[in-house]
Every structure is written in structure tokens, then in C-alpha cells.
Amino acid sequence: xxxxxxxxSYTREKEDFESLTPGHVGMxxxxxxxxxxxxxxxxxxxxxxxxxxxxxxxxxxKVRYVxxxxxxxxxxxxxxxxxxxxxxxxxxxxxxxxxLVQKYTNLYHWAMNKFNCLEPSIxxxxxxxxxxxxxxxxxxxxxxxxxxxxxSVYFDVKKYAEGHxxxxxxxxxxxxxxxxxxxxxxxxxxRSKTDFALWKAAPPExxxxxxxxxxxxxxxxxxxxxxxxxxxxxxxxxxxxxGMDLQFPHHESxxxxxxxxxxxxxxxxxxxxxxxxxxxxxxxxxxGNQIMLTQMFSGDHPLLEKAYSPMTIRFFILQTHYRSTLDxxxxxxxxxxxxxxxxxxxxxxxxxxxxxxxxxxxxPDRELNEKVVRLLNEFDEFINDDFxxxxxxxxxxxxxxxxxxxxxxxxKSDALSKETMLLLQSKMKVYVEDILGLQVxxxxxxxxxxxxxxxxxxxxKEARAKKDWATSDKIRNQLAEVGxxxxxxxxxxxxxxxx
Numbered sequence: 409x410x411x412x413x414x415x416x417s418y419t420r421e422k423e424d425f426e427s428l429t430p431g432h433v434g435m436x437x438x439x440x441x442x443x444x445x446x447x448x449x450x451x452x453x454x455x456x457x458x459x460x461x462x463x464x465x466x467x468x469x470k471v472r473y474v475x476x477x478x479x480x481x482x483x484x485x486x487x488x489x490x491x492x493x494x495x496x497x498x499x500x501x502x503x504x505x506x507x508l509v510q511k512y513t514n515l516y517h518w519a520m521n522k523f524n525c526l527e528p529s530i531x532x533x534x535x536x537x538x539x540x541x542x543x544x545x546x547x548x549x550x551x552x553x554x555x556x557x558x559x560s561v562y563f564d565v566k567k568y569a570e571g572h573x574x575x576x577x578x579x580x581x582x583x584x585x586x587x588x589x590x591x592x593x594x595x596x597x598x599r600s601k602t603d604f605a606l607w608k609a610a611p612p613e614x615x616x617x618x619x620x621x622x623x624x625x626x627x628x629x630x631x632x633x634x635x636x637x638x639x640x641x642x643x644x645x646x647x648x649x650x651g652m653d654l655q656f657p658h659h660e661s662x663x664x665x666x667x668x669x670x671x672x673x674x675x676x677x678x679x680x681x682x683x684x685x686x687x688x689x690x691x692x693x694x695x696g697n698q699i700m701l702t703q704m705f706s707g708d709h710p711l712l713e714k715a716y717s718p719m720t721i722r723f724f725i726l727q728t729h730y731r732s733t734l735d736x737x738x739x740x741x742x743x744x745x746x747x748x749x750x751x752x753x754x755x756x757x758x759x760x761x762x763x764x765x766x767x768x769x770x771x772p773d774r775e776l777n778e779k780v781v782r783l784l785n786e787f788d789e790f791i792n793d794d795f796x797x798x799x800x801x802x803x804x805x806x807x808x809x810x811x812x813x814x815x816x817x818x819x820k821s822d823a824l825s826k827e828t829m830l831l832l833q834s835k836m837k838v839y840v841e842d843i844l845g846l847q848v849x850x851x852x853x854x855x856x857x858x859x860x861x862x863x864x865x866x867x868x869k870e871a872r873a874k875k876d877w878a879t880s881d882k883i884r885n886q887l888a889e890v891g892x893x894x895x896x897x898x899x900x901x902x903x904x905x906x907x
Contacts, residue, residue, distance in 0.1 A: 410792045414647075415731060417655065417678040418577050422794055427646050427678065434645035435461065435467045435635045436675075438654055439531070441478040442512040442899055443496075445700045446519050448692065448721075448736065449651070449684050449691055454728040455722050455845075456795075456874050457649045460523040462843050463791060473528040474640045475632060479509040479533035480616060480626055505616055511819065518597075518893070519701040522718035524845045530640050534632040534722060538618050541627045541635040545620075553668045556602050557597040559575045559609030559623035568664050572752045576582040577663060577678060578656035606631050624722045630661035634669070637662075643670035681730040686711060687737050699736075702895055706904070716745065719849045723748040726797040726844055748807070751788045752848055754808040755840050757815055773823040776810070780828055783807055786833045793845065803806045865902050866896070 412425040421746040427433045436458045441452055454475075464471050501508060501525060520527075534541075545561055554563050568574055569582050605628035610617040617624045637645065643666070650659065659678065666674035683690070686697040699709050707715030724744035728734045783803045790799035809830075813819040824832070841847050864883055871879040884894045887904070894904050 410789050412463075412792045413794055414677050414679065415794045418675070423677070427469065428644060429753055431468070431470060432470045433647065434635070435464075435471060435473050435647040435649065436641055436642035436645065437475045437528075437648075438633060438650040438658070439478065441545040442516060444512060445702060446512075446516045446717070447691075447701060447772075448686075448704060449698045450516070450519075451721055452684055452725055452730075453649065453681050454525055455523055456518060457679075457727050458523075458845060459726070459843065460647070460649070460679070460795060461526060461528075462845060463795065466838070469628065472530065472641065473526075474530045474637065475528040475534065476636050477509075477513055477531060478532045478629075478632065479506075479513070480533070480538075482634065482656045484734075496499055503859055509535075512575050513701070518609065519718075522701075522705070522720050523659075524719070524847055526845075527829075530635045531617065532640065534627065534636075537632065538627065540639055541631045542607075543622050544631060544635050544665065546640070547669045548606065548665060551668050553664075556622050558607060559625055561607040561622055562598050562603040563606055563661065563664060564599065565604065565664070566600050570669065572621040572664070572667060574634055574664060575656075575660065575872060579661050580656055580660070604630060604657060605629060606665070611620050618867060630658055631665060633658070634662050634674070637674065637800060638666060638670060644672050644674055644676070645676075645744075647677045647679055648675040649679045649681075651757065652682055655680060660748060664763055682733050685735045685892065688735055690750065705893075706895070711738075711740075712847065716741050717849050719846060720745045720748055723751075723801075723846060726799055727800050728826050729794075729796055731794070750847070751801075751840075754811040754815070755836055756848060758811050758833055758836060761829075761833070771787055772825040772828070773819075776819070777825055777828045780810060780824060780832060782860050784831055787835060787839050791839075797844060800844070804839070805837070807836070819857065861887070861904060865894065865904060869902060 412443075413422045414425045414641065415422050435457070437453065449775050457475075459472050459475075461471055506766075545554065547854060548563065549556070549561065552564075553568055554561055563575060575581055607620060607622055607627055608625050609623055610625045614626070616626055618626060636760070637648070648659070648662075663674060685691060685701065689695055689697060691697055691699070697711060699711065704716055704721060705711065705718060707713070724741060725734065727744065727747075764778060783806050786803050790796040791805070793799075807813040810819065810824075813824070814821055864887060868880050868883040869885070871877075887894055892904055894902055896902055
């Protein structure tokens with residue numbers, strides 16, 4: 409079996425994977441900022457690193473997978489006036505900040521569950537680790553790499569760059585950064601435009617604030633991940649993952665902070681998934697093409713022709729290597745839906761197939777046996793080549809053709825030896841279920857059933873109009889128990905999706 413190779417974003421090379429502690433792996437992946445619903449862009453990194461998590465455990469490693477929740481606002485960098493996304497959204501939705509955080513954290517967990525993503529080992533929150541963040545900032549100040557101005561603390565990037573390779577991960581050159589950084593509010597506090605905030609003084613209207621040695625304020629975006637990764641994985645750990653959009657400034661800043669505080673580079677292997685585009689265009693609010701996960705599952709978005717199941721989306725993401733750009737379109741999703749159904753139908757039939765001791769009563773087809781064994785053995789070769797799920801799936805479809813040919817009696821059932829059939833069953837199970845995390849989804853089967861659900865939705869609307877909250881909650885909760893998720897829209901409308 410080939411050795412696992414991982415593309416290290418820091419060195420820009422594929423490297424043999426060797427964990428710091430034999431038999432153990434520490435992995436940190438940047439989690440969501442829960443100031444709003446999870447969108448399509450959240451699906452790719454968490455499905456990607458779910459496969460990494462699953463495969464490392466399959467290899468026998470004891471993995472500590474840490475994925476944080478950013479619930480302390482989200483300080484926008486580049487010197488802009490401090491903007492706390494969570495506080496701002498809480499005011500709009502008339503909720504307490506932590507009420508909003510809980511609402512969107514629950515929605516995020518619900519979506520990850522629908523994608524069949526395994527839960528991380530530890531899911532720390534930024535607000536739960538303010539003490540650790542303050543302690544880390546104090547150490548950086550003592551080391552002479554940070555300074556305080558009017559209650560805010562900034563990291564001194566130019567000083568750090570004198571003795572360290574600042575910009576290596578993202579490929580940025582500090583002189584270029586100085587030239588391209590825009591003049592924005594708050595720049596006058598910094599010694600250099602490239603410096604970033606470790607702690608920000610809170611203006612009077614800022615809701616989320618904590619006491620610190622520098623006055624009341626809140627942590628910068630980058631320090632939270634350094635603090636939580638250090639606490640749960642130590643000063644140096646194996647894998648740090650996230651989207652390519654986080655390389656700069658977030659991950660670059662993490663490296664600088666942690667290196668100064670812990671006296672060592674924090675991460676052995678940096679892994680980054682590429683971006684998602686929608687019909688060839690970058691996804692974002694400003695482009696009007698940001699699709700929430702609930703909209704993907706319900707089809708309730710102008711760019712969607714229909715609803716797409718969580719497994720269809722998971723399968724579609726795994727059809728492309730994680731370091732390649734992935735373009736979502738209705739045509740591509742429809743093709744993925746069809747492909748997934750074909751794969752799972754063949755796999756379910758294979759699972760139920762009883763393999764008798766007389767499987768090899770006649771001489772098997774040697775060429776076909778060799779082909780099937782080769783396709784199966786290549787699973788390991790491909791996944792070990794920087795988690796190439798796309799190549800694994802390509803081989804699976806070659807095997808689906810063989811499985812369906814046996815099912816349709818175009819190939820005799822004894823054309824494959826008993827040993828090859830058993831290998832086919834076991835290897836497909838390990839890869840389809842355990843490593844790729846694909847599973848059969850129960851669909852809402854008939855128009856009559858859909859009609860019944862719509863009647864219940866209308867009854868719930870009537871109950872809410874009468875302020876009969878008990879009946880309203882009962883309908884919602886009982887539908888949830890049978891796998892139907894109701895969502896209340898801002899205009900009073902309701903939508904539903906299979907959960």
C-alpha cells in the first residue's frame with residue numbers, strides 16, 4: 409500500500425505524511441462565523457476535512473479534530489472601523505447576541521448532520537476562550553512583537569518580518585502589502601498598514617465586550633484560532649485546514665502570532681480547499697448568488713431549478729479534487745444527482761448479494777478479475793495521493809458498470825471469483841460509507857405525501873395567526889421527528905425540506 413502524501417500549502421509540495429506523535433494526529437480546521445445561515449461555501453471545507461478525518465481514522469490514527477465556532481463577532485481587517493457581525497445582526501433580528509449565535513450554530517450543526525459529517529473531537533468557541541486569547545496577547549507584547557494604542561493592541565508585522573518569513577504561506581511580499589493596502593479608518597493607530605489587531609477597544613455602542621489589561625474590548629479575528637489550537641493541540645500540531653480565502657490574512661497571522669508566543673512554527677501540514685463558483689462566477693452577497701444550505705435543500709432560490717439533497721451536494725463536491733475550483737450549476741447538480749443514484753443503487757444491490765461457496769465452481773474470467781482487483785486496489789493509491797476522491801469515484805463507476813452487468817445477467821455471476829466478489833463488497837463498503845461518507849437518503853416519495861405535509865403547513869400557519877403557539881410547536885416538532893424540517897421565513901411564509 410502506498411504512503412499517504414499531503415499537499416502542503418506552506419511548501420507548495422506533496423509531502424509524505426508523518427505525524428508528530430506516532431499513532432496520533434492533531435488537526436485544526438477553521439469553523440464558521442455564526443452571524444448568519446451557513447451557505448454553500450461552508451459545505452466544501454467541512455466535507456473535505458470530514459473525509460480527511462475519516463481516512464486518518466481508517467488508517468488507525470487516533471485523531472483529535474478541533475473545529476472552532478467564531479461567536480465573538482468577526483473583526484474586519486485592513487483597518488476598517490471595528491464591525492461586529494454578530495452584534496449587528498442581533499440588532500436587526502431583535503435577538504440577544506448569544507441567542508443569535510445559538511440559532512445559527514444549531515442550523516450549522518443541522519446542515520453538517522445532513523451532509524453526514526462526523527462531529528469534531530472538540531468544538532471550542534471564541535467567547536469561551538477570552539482568557540487564553542488575552543494571555544497569548546500578553547506574551548506577544550512581552551516578546552516585543554505587539555504594541556498598545558488607545559486600548560487596542562496590534563501585532564508588529566514589520567518587526568516580525570525581520571527575522572521570519574512573513575507571507576510565505578500566501579505568497580505575499582511585505583513591500584507589496586505596504587503598497588497595496590488601502591487607506592481606511594483606524595490606520596492612524598498602527599505603526600504600519602500591515603499590522604493587524606490582536607485586541608480592539610470597544611466603542612460605547614459595541615454590545616459584546618470583555619475586560620482586559622488594555623480596557624474593555626474584544627479580540628481580533630486571528631488570535632482566537634491561535635489560542636484554541638494551542639490549548640487543545642499544543643504549540644505544534646499536524647494539520648491545519650481551511651479554505652484558500654483564509655490563507656491571507658487569517659492563516660498568515662496565525663503563523664506569526666503562534667510562532668512568537670510558542671517559539672515554534674505551529675503547523676506541519678497546511679491544507680486548503682479551493683473556492684466554489686456559481687455558474688462560473690465567484691459566490692458572494694455582492695454578486696447576488698450566495699445560496700444558503702437550507703435553500704439548496706428546499707430549492708428556494710432563483711438560481712436553482714429544484715431542490716438538491718445533502719448527499720447529492722456531498723457527492724458533487726467529492727467528484728472534484730479539493731484543491732481545484734468547483735463550479736455549481738443546475739446541469740452539474742442534476743448530473744451528480746443521477747450519478748449518485750446510479751452508484752448507490754448498484755452498491756445497495758451488491759451489499760445484498762449472497763456470495764455462495766460455489767462462486768468459483770466454474771473457471772472465473774481471469775481478465776475481468778484482474779481488472780476488478782486493480783480498480784479496487786487503486787482506491788488506496790488515489791486516496792493516498794493527497795485525498796483524490798475524484799479518482800476514487802471514477803474507479804467506482806467503472807465497477808458500477810461491472811456490478812450492473814452482473815445484476816442484468818450480461819456477465820455471469822461466477823465470472824468473478826469468490827475472493828474477488830468478497831473484496832468488491834468489503835472495499836466498496838469501506839470507501840462508500842466509511843471514507844467518502846455517502847449514504848442512502850430517504851426521499852419524500854409521493855405527491856400525496858407532499859400534499860399532506862402542505863396541509864399541515866397551512867394548519868400551522870393558521871395556528872400561528874391565532875397565536876396558538878402550542879399547536880404550532882406541536883406540528884413543527886412532530887414533523888421534525890419524521891424528518892421534515894420547517895423553516896419560518898421573514899415575511900411569515902414557511903418552507904419545508906426533508907431533513
